[in-house]
Amino acid sequence: MTFWIILILLCLGAVLFAVWPLYRQKGRMxxxxxxxxxxxxxxxxxxxxxxxxxxxxxxxxxxxxxxxPMDEVLASLHQRLAENPEDVAGWKMLARTQMTMQxxxxxxxxxxxxxxxxNGQNAQTLVDLAIALLxxxxxxxxxxxxAALIENALALxxxxxxxxxxxxxxxxxxxxxxMAIERWEVLLGLNPPPEIRAMLEQRIAEWRGEEVAAAPAMxxxxxxxxxASTGVPEGAVxxxxxxxxDEAISAIGADANVFVIARDPAQPSPxxxxxxxxxxELPAMVSLGDAQSMVQGRALSGFDEFELVARVSxxxxxxxxxxxxxxxxxxxxxxxxxxxxxxxxQVP
Numbered sequence: 408m409t410f411w412i413i414l415i416l417l418c419l420g421a422v423l424f425a426v427w428p429l430y431r432q433k434g435r436m437x438x439x440x441x442x443x444x445x446x447x448x449x450x451x452x453x454x455x456x457x458x459x460x461x462x463x464x465x466x467x468x469x470x471x472x473x474x475x476p477m478d479e480v481l482a483s484l485h486q487r488l489a490e491n492p493e494d495v496a497g498w499k500m501l502a503r504t505q506m507t508m509q510x511x512x513x514x515x516x517x518x519x520x521x522x523x524x525x526n527g528q529n530a531q532t533l534v535d536l537a538i539a540l541l542x543x544x545x546x547x548x549x550x551x552x553x554a555a556l557i558e559n560a561l562a563l564x565x566x567x568x569x570x571x572x573x574x575x576x577x578x579x580x581x582x583x584x585x586m587a588i589e590r591w592e593v594l595l596g597l598n599p600p601p602e603i604r605a606m607l608e609q610r611i612a613e614w615r616g617e618e619v620a621a622a623p624a625m626x627x628x629x630x631x632x633x634x635a636s637t638g639v640p641e642g643a644v645x646x647x648x649x650x651x652x653d654e655a656i657s658a659i660g661a662d663a664n665v666f667v668i669a670r671d672p673a674q675p676s677p678x679x680x681x682x683x684x685x686x687x688e689l690p691a692m693v694s695l696g697d698a699q700s701m702v703q704g705r706a707l708s709g710f711d712e713f714e715l716v717a718r719v720s721x722x723x724x725x726x727x728x729x730x731x732x733x734x735x736x737x738x739x740x741x742x743x744x745x746x747x748x749x750x751x752x753q754v755p
Contacts, residue, residue, distance in 0.1 A: 499521045506539060518532060527559070531564075531569070533563070534569045537556040537557050541553050557570050568599075571590050642696045643696040645696075645740055647746045647748040648691070655719070662686050665683065665720070666681060667693045667716070669714070670714050671713060679705060679713060682694075686719055712739050729755060
C-alpha cells in the first residue's frame with residue numbers, strides 16, 4: 408500500500424508543479440489539469456514495469472524499453488476479457504491502457520464495468536472513473552458525477568491521496584475553502600515528499616490569508632559550466648541555453664518564474680515535458696528528457712520534432728498571459744540537441 412501512495416503522490420507533485428498556478432489563475436478545473444493528472448497512467452505503467460502485461464506471450468515483440476507494443480497489449484487484454492468477462496483486474500488494466508492512449512471514452516466504459524463488478528466498493532476505481540470522465544468530457548469543473556464519485560471514494564477510503572487532492576480542488580472551486588483545507592491537511596498527514604508538502608502548505612496558507620513563503624523551485628537543469636564541459640547531459644533529449652534579449656531585460660522589472668516547455672505543435676496541451684527556474688538564474692542551461700515528462704508513457708524521447716518554449720511568467724503560472732515574455736523554436740534532436748533559446752517576444 409505504501410508503494411502505491413508514494414507513486415500517486417509523485418504524480419501529484421507533477422500535477423501541483425505544472426498546473427496548480429494555472430488553476431489558481433483561472434479559478435477553475437481545466438482540461439489540462441484533468442489530462443496531466445491521469446493517475447491511472449502512472450499506475451498502469453507501474454504495473455507494466457513491475458508485473459508485466461498479462462496474457463502477452465514472451466515471444467511477442469517489445470518496444471525499446473522492453474514493454475510490448477500497445478496494440479499487442481490491447482489485443483491481449485480484449486482476448487483475456489472475452490474469455491473471462493468477470494475479470495476485474497483485466498478491466499482496470501484495459502482502462503489504464505486506454506487512458507495512456509488518451510482513448511478516454513473507452514476508458515470510461517472499462518472503468519464502469521470494473522466498478523459494476525466491484526459493486527462500487529473500491530475507492531481507487533471510483534477515483535479513476537472520475538478522472539476518466541473529466542478527461543473525456545474536458546470538464547471545466549469537478550462537479551456532478553465526478554464529484555460524487557470522489558466523495559464516495561473518500562467514504563470508502565478516507566486516506567485515498569488522489570481523492571483527497573481532487574476533493575480539495577472541487578471544494579475550492581465551489582467556494583468551500585474550509586472543506587478544501589480540511590481535505591488537504593489530511594493529505595499532508597500522509598507524509599508526502601518535501602516538495603509536495605511545501606506546495607500543499609503554501610496553498611493552504613493562501614486560503615487562510617496567511618503570509619505565503621515561496622514554493623521551492625523544481626531542480627533546474629545542469630549548471631552552465633557543467634553543460635559547457637560535458638555537452639548534453641546523459642539522459643537528456645535536448646539542452647538549451649536560455650537567455651533574455653536586451654529588450655526583455657530592460658522591460659522585466661522583477662524576479663519571476665521561467666517555464667521551459669517542450670510541446671507537440673499539433674497537440675500543445677498537455678505539454679510533453681516541463682522544467683522551471685527563476686528569472687534571476689538566467690542565462691542558464693536547461694535540459695529536458697524523459698525524466699521531466701508530464702504524462703507517463705508520453706516520453707520526450709519518442710518525438711522526432713517538438714517545439715521548445717521558454718516563458719517568463721509574470722502571473723506565476725505556466726499558461727501564457729498578456730505581458731509575458733517568451734521565446735520558441737522547433738527542435739529536431741537528431742539534427743541538433745544543443746540549442747540557444749532567446750526570450751525576445753512579448754505576449755500581446
